Amino acid sequence: MDYLDNLNEPQLEGVMNTGGPCMIIAGAGSGKTRVLTMRIAHLIKAKGVDPFHILALTFTNKAAKEMRDRIEGVVGNEARNIWMGTFHSIFARILRAEGGKLGYPGNFTIYDTEDSKSLIKSIVKEKGLDDKVYKPNTVLNRISAAKNRLVSWQEYLSNPIYLADDESAMKPEVGNIYRIYADRCFKASAMDFDDLLFNTNILFRDHLDVLNKYQQRFKYVLVDEFQDTNLSQYLITKKLAAVHQNICVVGDDAQSIYAFRGADIQNILNFEKDYADLRVIKLEQNYRSTQNIVEAANSVINKNRAQLKKNVWTQNTQGDLIEVIKATSDNEEGKLVASTIFEERMHHQLSYTDFAVLYRTNSQSRAIEEALRRNNVKYKIIGGLSFYQRKEIKDILAYLRFAINQHDEQALRRIINLPKRGIGPASVDKVVVAAYEHDMSIWEVLENIHSFISGRTANAIADFVTMIKAFKLEIERKDAFEAATHIAKNSGILRALYEDKTIEGLNRYENVQELLNAIKEYVDNPENEDKTLGAFLQEIALLTSVDQDNNEDNELVTLMTIHMAKGLEFKYIFVVGMEEDLFPSQMMLTSRADLEEERRLFYVAITRAKAKLYLSYALNRYRFGRLKNCEPSRFLEDIDPQFIKVNRLFKGSEANNFNPVGQVQGTHSRYAKNLVNSIRKTSGPTSQNYHKPGKDFIPSDTSGLTEGMKVEHAKFGFGVVTMMDNLGANRKAKVNFENFGEKTLLLSFAKLKIHDS
DNA sequence: TTTCTGTACTAATCA
């Protein structure tokens, strides 16, 4: 049993005691993943448990994959059969199989946050409400919070407390928006992220046969990062484990940082009450960090009131003191971080992969990136605007989604006029109204468009429907890669991007090629059994940002938010932007609970560091394009001063000398841009040199217009027709004007008087 | 219906 070697006593206990309910409280860096993986390996290898009977829930696909790989190292191929994945992906899988009982087809779409927000936006608009009051973000958060507490729209609308809350927030219509939102999602055969958990709860509540099936199947249930579960997730796991009672949760209350999406720290604090025979194991020895870092972290977290008693300690060396860097501006902060990374790496012969820069908000990455680039330090960013959130990628994905599910309203709105095919928002509204009036689905109206509207738009819509039907067939007959390539080409999207020869256009074209490559890779990967487009879409809909990290071996500094860094470790950690209103965020200062969550976030940041921790702040920072004064964060004072080396001072010259490129920073580009704008404003034709037509100016019928005719335009004056374009829906004429040169005019709009007969 | 342009607003964290 060599996999049991090198485990300390509580770790061993966590691995060996596999029967009955168990909670493992694991301090930062105490080897909790190791315990969890070895526990599963032990179940399979020593206890002879069939991997099909084990359910292990994690928060990222990456964590799941890592655990699976490590288990595979002990038990071999069998590890593939464990039900292991994120809450969302496991229950999406179950809902694909069982969702029919709730009225959802197996090919339901998963709406991402952008889809949800734009749906809410259109509902607010349709109801004629003020979109300044009903901001999509606010409304969605409210709906999301309700779903995470398992409050349906019916319960929401009949609960006087919620209604009073909304009333006092001057948003009395939120409940009704929730009702319409839920209805529209259902009609679109779509579930948002919260629905995946909400509907699983409904499924298990209303269909006991289904619940029973999965209760029998999952003899062992394990949950990682338990402190981050919300009520919805908690109830699912509790229900699934109710028959066999073999539930093991692993977590650290000090690292609970997802209250904003409904995570409830009470789940971990109250777990003991739920299970009378609960075995509690505490992992308190930290193997990751130096003594200084561990104790500095302890001194911070002790400022919080709500926590379980535990004592994290380490046998590691004392290590360096924490250093605080003070910068005058966010640009200088970036520069100091870059130069420090450069020096430390040289001095200690480290790899760039040993460094990570952590920040509170994604927008802070820009200044750091710029400085790293200037100093030729290669870096990678985790999270932020990810590949799959790019517009051109989402456009293609919307086509794929719609070809699979014609009820997907958000995908339809995205693609129906992309590339431009003459179906503008006015036409889309007509279709939606028609669908509403005749109690039909939008797709049914589109299919029979000639019974509702006529003319050019109707033809364009009919062509669109024909195209989608062809794509449908393609998907049924071919694998994901062939189908996606066909759709990208025949939808006209690829061509439109190809014709855009700007740098951004080129990039976008390459991104789409990259997406197709990714699909090819997916199809070629033998681990993926289901090679349909639907399976691929499901996979990427539930990708977590940490998962999209495919160049791990390169010499790169890692940049990410503190949230993304949870569960990771680096030798050197830089936490930047240690300023009031930024970290802690000004939005978290309203209650003690919020501030404590923010402090736990700081605790997570500190405990990522193995060898050395740098904290930095700037006295001035650009926000919304304006320079703002900043104060050092209160969290700096939370650290016991004995672990801090007080302000490491950089002389201005030292920092400047480091810059090997020596470019002038600051407002230069802004200034240049303003200059260009002002030039553009003062040049070009202004209203006074436009032609003034005589009083008898009456536009002629231009249907007989031909080349060589002399015409008068209301603004451009006299000119000669040089070329006619009678092709396509819009007739165009090229006219060479005496005072304004050659212009292309759309004849359905341009008012021309013909002076040639 | 489409395209261009000025401006108003924004950025908290994630699946």
Added chain:
DNA sequence: AGTACAGAAA
């Protein structure tokens, strides 16, 4: 510093 939106012009 970006971008989403409204309004004008074509």
